[in-house]
Amino acid sequence: MYKSIIRPIFFLLDPEKVHHISFSLIKMLSKIGVLGLLKPIFVVQDQRLEREVFGIKFKNPVGLAAGFDKNAVLYNELSNFGFGFVEIGTLTPKPQDGNPKKRLFRLKADKAIINRMGFNNEGVANAVARLKKEHKVLIGGNIGKNKVTPNNEAVQDYLICFDALYDYVDYFVVNVSSPNTPGLRELQDKEPLTALLMRLEEENNKLSAEKGEKRKPILLKIAPDLTNDQLLDIIDIVEDTKIDGVIATNTTIERTGLTSDPTLLKEAGGLSGKPLKDRSTEVIKFLAEKSKKAFPIIGVGGIHSPEDALEKIDAGADLIQIWTGFIYEGPGLVKKINQAILDRG
Structure with missing residues (x-):
């Protein structure tokens, strides 16, 4: 029903407006009890799907990537679609509007999306207020810096978000790879990235000792x-800083091999979806092989089918995340992937 009725209607509308409409719709369905009734349609419960990764037990290996529920508005409702975990964010210390609209574009011929949202979010404090309610799903906290913060002061922004979220998320993701905040990707260089991660690890160890927790x-x-x-x-860097793993990958600035309207292809921003599949898998495989599987990898990028997901796992991913595939293929994709993992044994 999603691909034959709901998606064609949604795709007639502006992508960012549809995002807000879908949030309102999911909220409404949850409030009147319909979403709970639909849960058995989407959820696969089987102990064989459980994965223990970086010390956390996941009910299943399929998560929702950051960028969908930026402000921690829908994480419990989204658990009804069968996700093993939901990643919120990217969150910044201060609220920010992000880049000017229009900033989200569908490339339907390529099953892709270009976005240049620019870390639009309500700020970490607003997310924390929502995260204080009971969690029905594991939560990852994706953190970044405000656009106005210069790179030489970026560490403080990440620390503010880290400290604020510490009691309310199950794991953290350090986002230095979005192409939509000017200069952010410069933080991926070895020296600044090592310094940032080392400082976060220091804070991590300090807080865990103070609280008597892992x-x-x-x-x-x-x-x-x-x-x-x-x-x-x-x-x-992973070895030197002792962080727990890598998410591969974020969106790409590449536009090679696309067939959509050339006007759309000129839009600035990060490309996600089907065209990213092969490159994302290559990165996962490279990291897994060259590191001799020294750390866990969450694979994300271009997963639109169970076969795409299994390909990521075979390349070395311990867990996977979907986002654009969720938009194009619908919520049934989560169940299909989990069922394929079970069927393969």
């Missing part, structure tokens, strides 16, 4: 546009 896993989200030498640097 430290929170910290992951690094990387761009698909890194060279092999830069990926080797990432392996070294």
